Amino acid sequence: MALLAHIAQSYRHPRQALRAVVGGEAREDRALAVLMSACIVIFVSRWPLLAARADQSEATLQQLVGASLMAIVFIAPLILYLLAGLARLLARPFGGRASGYQARMALFRALLLASPLWLIEGALGGAVGPGIAQALAGAAALGAFVFYWGAGIRETESASPAKIDTPAPGRQIQTPSAGS
Secondary structure (H helix, E strand, O other): OHHHHHHHHHHHOHHHHHHHHHOOOOOHHHHHHHHHHHHHHHHHHOHHHHHHHHHHOOOOHHHHHHHHHHHHHHHHHHHHHHHHHHHHHHHHHHOOOOOHHHHHHHHHHHHHHHHHHHHHHHHHHHHOOOOHHHHHHHHHHHHHHHHHHHHHHHHHHHOOHHHHHOOOOOOOOOOOOOOO
């Protein structure tokens, strides 16, 4: 439940929520929990599409779900860790000041914040099938991901460490715990 509250808080106050998460001590357990939560939500969002595809192909639903599980929950996190590192390295020559942890959290949180839109895209694809509604939902999910990642990069790379380490005055931002 704390994860849903954090997503809602991040929609209302994205900069303050990001500062609360990346400020202070680097917590790789938190980064991994955020990343895996996002990947699991995206994996679940694929189920309606996989069920529809299984009806139309020779592959069984179990085969499609197994392949999707491997790709989204096991391989995608490795690629996302590499992508966050690459983004961090590319920001450094342009004056980027974020730590590796802050760069990872900017990417992982963007994925988590966009994941509810992928649920909608998957539901539309499974219920209605491929079409304009699914394409628009997919574009919205991708747009949200790019927006939140860009905002996270801008906030972490351009901010001084003192600005990141101090949460907004008078605000209590709930952060997701590793057990959520």
